[in-house]
Amino acid sequence: MRPLxxxxxxxxxxxxxxxxxxxxxxxxxxxxxxxxxxxMLTFVHGADRKGECRRLTAExxxxxxxxxxxxxxxPRGRRPIYVELDVDSRNVYRASLAPTGIAGDGPSRVxxxxxxxxxxxxxxxxxxxxxxxxxxxxxxxxxxxxxPDQMFVIDYRPESGGFVFR
Amino acid sequence: MIGAVxxxxxxxxxxxxxxxxxxxxxxxxxxxxxxxxxxxxxxxVAVSGIYLFIFFDTGIERAYQSVxxxxxxxxxxxxxxxxxxxxxxxxxxxxVAVHLLREFAYDRYRGVRWYSWFTGLPIIxxxxxxxxxxxxxxxxxxxxxxxxxxxxxxxxxxxFGEPIARNFISTGTLTSRFFSLMVFMHVAVPLFLxxxxxxxxxxxxxxxxxxxxxxxxxxxxxLVAVSIWKPxxxxxxxxxxxxxxxxxxxxxxLPLYPLTNIWSNGTVWALLGAFSLMxxxxxxxxxxxxxxxAEIDLAHCNGCTRCAEDCPYEAIRMVGRxxxxxxxxxAQVNPSLCVSCGICVGACPSSTPFRRTQDLRTGIDLxxxxxxxxxxxxxxxxxxxxxxxxxxxxxxxxxxxAGRLKETVVLPCVAMAPPSLIDFVLSRDLADGxxxxxxAESACYNRLGVKWTEQRFAAERDPYLRARVPxxxxxxxxxxxLAVSRAEAEIADFASRIASLPPKRxxxxxPVSAASRSLKTLETAKGPA
Numbered sequence: 001m002r003p004l005x006x007x008x009x010x011x012x013x014x015x016x017x018x019x020x021x022x023x024x025x026x027x028x029x030x031x032x033x034x035x036x037x038x039x040m041l042t043f044v045h046g047a048d049r050k051g052e053c054r055r056l057t058a059e060x061x062x063x064x065x066x067x068x069x070x071x072x073x074x075p076r077g078r079r080p081i082y083v084e085l086d087v088d089s090r091n092v093y094r095a096s097l098a099p100t101g102i103a104g105d106g107p108s109r110v111x112x113x114x115x116x117x118x119x120x121x122x123x124x125x126x127x128x129x130x131x132x133x134x135x136x137x138x139x140x141x142x143x144x145x146x147x148p149d150q151m152f153v154i155d156y157r158p159e160s161g162g163f164v165f166r
Numbered sequence: 167m168i169g170a171v172x173x174x175x176x177x178x179x180x181x182x183x184x185x186x187x188x189x190x191x192x193x194x195x196x197x198x199x200x201x202x203x204x205x206x207x208x209x210x211v212a213v214s215g216i217y218l219f220i221f222f223d224t225g226i227e228r229a230y231q232s233v234x235x236x237x238x239x240x241x242x243x244x245x246x247x248x249x250x251x252x253x254x255x256x257x258x259x260x261x262v263a264v265h266l267l268r269e270f271a272y273d274r275y276r277g278v279r280w281y282s283w284f285t286g287l288p289i290i291x292x293x294x295x296x297x298x299x300x301x302x303x304x305x306x307x308x309x310x311x312x313x314x315x316x317x318x319x320x321x322x323x324x325x326f327g328e329p330i331a332r333n334f335i336s337t338g339t340l341t342s343r344f345f346s347l348m349v350f351m352h353v354a355v356p357l358f359l360x361x362x363x364x365x366x367x368x369x370x371x372x373x374x375x376x377x378x379x380x381x382x383x384x385x386x387x388x389l390v391a392v393s394i395w396k397p398x399x400x401x402x403x404x405x406x407x408x409x410x411x412x413x414x415x416x417x418x419x420l421p422l423y424p425l426t427n428i429w430s431n432g433t434v435w436a437l438l439g440a441f442s443l444m445x446x447x448x449x450x451x452x453x454x455x456x457x458x459x460a461e462i463d464l465a466h467c468n469g470c471t472r473c474a475e476d477c478p479y480e481a482i483r484m485v486g487r488x489x490x491x492x493x494x495x496x497a498q499v500n501p502s503l504c505v506s507c508g509i510c511v512g513a514c515p516s517s518t519p520f521r522r523t524q525d526l527r528t529g530i531d532l533x534x535x536x537x538x539x540x541x542x543x544x545x546x547x548x549x550x551x552x553x554x555x556x557x558x559x560x561x562x563x564x565x566x567x568a569g570r571l572k573e574t575v576v577l578p579c580v581a582m583a584p585p586s587l588i589d590f591v592l593s594r595d596l597a598d599g600x601x602x603x604x605x606a607e608s609a610c611y612n613r614l615g616v617k618w619t620e621q622r623f624a625a626e627r628d629p630y631l632r633a634r635v636p637x638x639x640x641x642x643x644x645x646x647x648l649a650v651s652r653a654e655a656e657i658a659d660f661a662s663r664i665a666s667l668p669p670k671r672x673x674x675x676x677p678v679s680a681a682s683r684s685l686k687t688l689e690t691a692k693g694p695a
Contacts, residue, residue: 009190013388016196020256021249021392025401025414031311031427038409040335044328100327111321111329149409153336166336 032115037146039114039123041085041093043156046107047129051075077104079131085154086124087116118148125154125163138162168451175271180648183608192607192644194381200265202374205363206382207261210254210389212356214247215300222303224345229305230403237399249393252416255297259418262286262293266445272609276454278369278479278503285366287445292359297419299352303345310334310404311413315423322431337406369503371480372614457578458533459504462497464488466516467529469495472628473510476581478613479503482510482530497530507612508532508582512622515629517584519544535578543575544587548596555665558597559657560587564611566645566653567603580604581615585622585631592639592670599639599664601657606646616644639664 032038053074061069078099085093093112100106124141138156140163146152155164179197186195196203221244223232236244266286269275275283301312317331333339367373377385401414415423425434459481474482474497481503484495497510511517516529519541526538548558551573559574560583561567568576577583580602588600602619610616621627623640631640641660645653 005189009194010384010387012189013196013384014391017253017257017385017388017392018395020260020418021253021396023417024252024256024398025308025416028412029415029424030412031424032409032411042329042332042335044332106327109329111318111331149411151335151407151409155336 032149035118035148036115037118037148037150037152039087039116039121039144039146039152039154040112041083041114041125041154042109042111043154044107044109045081045127045129045156045158046099047079047081048131049075050077050079078106078108079129081108082128082136083110084124084126084136085112085114086122087114088122089124116146118146118150120145123154123165127156127163140165168448172271172273175267177648179268179271179609180606180646183606183646184649187606187608190381194378195608196381197264197268198608199374199377199381200261200268201367202377203381203385204258204261204265205375206377206385207254207258208356208360208363210250210386211258212360214251214254215352215356217247218244218251219349220244222349224349225342226305226340226345229303229345230400233304233306233400237397241397245397246390246393249396249398250389251300252398253389253392255300256416256418259293259297262290266290270448272611273454274611276449277456278481278505280449281369282366283449284446285362287442288362289359289366290445291442292355292362294419296352296356296359297416299348299355301416301419302348303352304400305345305404306400306402307404307410308401308413308415310406311410311415312420312423314410315426319426319431319434322435335406340406369480370613371478456504457506457535459501459506460499460508460510460530460532462499462530463527464491464496466527467493467496467514468516469493469497470515471495471497472513472515473497473530476509476513476614476618478507478509478615479505481505499530505612506532506534507579507615508535508577509579509612509615509618511537512579512581512584513618513629514584517629518586519584519590520586532578532582537584540575540577540583540587541590544591545596547573547575548591551597553665554598555661555663556598557601557657557661557664558591558599559601559603562604562611562615564647565603565605565643566647566650567601567643567657568647569650579610579612579615581612581618581622583619585629585635588640589632589635592635595670598667598670599641599660601641601643601660603643603645603653603657605644606649607644609646636670638667639670 053072056071056073061071064070080096080098082096083094084091092114095110097108097110098104099108121144122141123144125139126136127138128136130137142165144152144165153166155166156162157164183195183197186197190196192198218236221232221236221240223229233248237248238245269283298312298316302309302316314331314334317329317334320326321329321331333344367375376382404410422434422437425437468491469484469487471484474484481500482497483500485498487493487496489496510530511528511532514529516527517537519526519537526541528537531537544558548556551558557573559567559570560580561570561574561576562580563576563578565580567574583602588602591597591600604616604619605611607616618627620642622629623631623642625631625633641656643653643656645656
């Protein structure tokens with residue numbers, strides 16, 4: 001094999017590989033516009049059961065197999081939770097979130113992303129997880145300073161007292 | 167519709183392959199070694215991955231730090247290995263994609279080839295799963311983006327109780343165990359990929375799993391050069407409080423990820439599902455109509471194994487003798503694997519047109535285009551040759567000469583013609599020269615037809631072309647269906663050379679006059695075989 005021929009072959013392969021290497025991290029991808037951030041509304045929360053627990057009578061308990069006797073009968077399924085999110089007094093999200101699970105007894109889940117311009121925003125989130133027909137069981141409203149590329153998370157943590165902004 | 171796309175792609179490949187063939191030669195052309203290069207890059211990824219694992223730390227903070235350390239402080243070995251790992255993975259994706267397109271373009275995915283095509287589909291999925299899990303391990307901004315989008319896609323599937331994407335939106339939710347899990351995934355998935363790659367080539371005779379040494383060395387040298395010129399680097403540590411934007415995407419592994427920002431995750435899954443379904447069903451859209459498979463004639467089979475060795479489709483195997491003849495084995499054709507290429511007919515030592523029996527029979531033959539019919543066709547076409555420099559063309563139906571109307575006998579594959587047929591044509595003075603015109607050397611439709619023909623002519627592979635056959639009266643033209651003008655020019659050039667040669671000195675046991683007699687005369691002639 002002549003050296004020139006060999007060099008030409010190598011040059012072609014290097015050029016092809018260089019093209020592949022270039023596309024391995026270029027061109028850059030901007031998943032959000034410049035000077036904007038993301039407000040993420042996400043939590044997992046189980047609403048109340050669909051009905052009240054009922055105390056079984058002595059006759060009803062006696063009818064049950066000995067190994068399955070219990071004093072209360074509770075409906076398994078959960079209610080959906082209702083969530084609203086307002087940004088700068090404008091509603092951006094409202095949904096009734098069904099419980100998960102085949103029997104509908106799992107928690108409801110929400111995972112929503114909102115791209116907002118960086119700057120100060122009035123953020124209000126509300127949730128209803130009981131049988132009440134209107135109004136909300138949990139609410140939080142705050143003025144939030146969203147910096148460019150910030151991931152601002154709205155979570156719900158009962159152990160922390162309700163909605164958590166971070 | 168599919169046929170039109172295939173034709174357009176075929177034209178594209180033929181145009182691209184010509185300069186590659188000129189520069190590299192048919193044996194070294196990367197486009198003829200795509201599968202082998204895929205295996206080669208897999209091994210580079212595997213070896214470089216094992217090397218990188220020596221330095222990798224699976225802690226949540228330490229993962230990024232360890233990768234940075236090996237990239238910057240140990241750049242001259244571990245850093246280069248990281249680039250090898252990254253770029254060889256990308257190159258494997260390129261090889262797989264081009265390999266898939268090329269096999270589609272050349273219609274090498276239907277009929278008995280459905281198996282290799284079909285098993286290629288899980289290779290694509292596993293290759294992407296391997297690459298994507300690898301990107302998570304670096305735990306830089308790209309890893310954060312990949313983790314978030316991947317988990318959002320997985321969350322769309324109703325298999326996880328709690329959204330796993332929630333682990334990647336705020337600090338404190340991720341533990342070091344996650345990296346242990348990802349390391350396990352990044353080792354287990356490629357191992358399974360290797361297993362499926364083995365399954366993929368199970369039904370291929372003499373699969374090319376190693377590229378020629380020269381091409382492998384050139385590729386390694388090019389990888390070293392590119393790794394030094396543009397080392398693979400991280401994109402800053404992951405920060406879950408920040409949106410990873412902008413991010414330098416690997417467009418080979420992650421081209422669909424930006425779509426999740428435009429479409430819903432369900433739509434992206436639907437796209438992937440539709441693509442997979444289409445690939446899986448393509449061998450039957452529409453199914454390939456094949457001629458009847460080859461048949462064995464035990465009366466003429468001595469179990470020599472040449473047909474089994476030459477079959478590119480593993481369609482022939484040797485089994486115990488069933489007819490009481492004093493040979494240990496006999497050939498057996500698996501009809502579901504036979505494509506009726508006729509290469510086995512050309513390999514059979516019984517396939518000699520000199521045989522003078524009334525009904526020319528051979529050990530293995532094609533029911534729809536037998537050796538007898540081939541001999542008849544050769545004699546018929548040769549009978550119409552006139553003037554000086556009479557050239558008979560034996561053409562592959564997939565090559566450049568397949569469309570010739572005159573002086574040409576078209577075969578399913580040129581390797582169907584036994585070397586004794588050339589001897590027959592020249593020694594019987596049916597023509598002054600013979601051209602064997604097949605597919606392009608690097609793109610033989612039946613994979614091994616060109617190679618076997620060349621080896622038989624060079625007396626390197628049974629059955630040999632006899633030494634008495636004047637080599638100056640034989641020419642081979644390897645040209646794709648698009649290179650018709652080149653093939654015609656080579657045939658014309660050969661014909662003019664033949665015309666200038668002195669008359670043949672025939673060494674056939676038959677007199678010259680017998681050669682020009684009609685088929686009937688030949689069939690009924692008496693004399694030794």
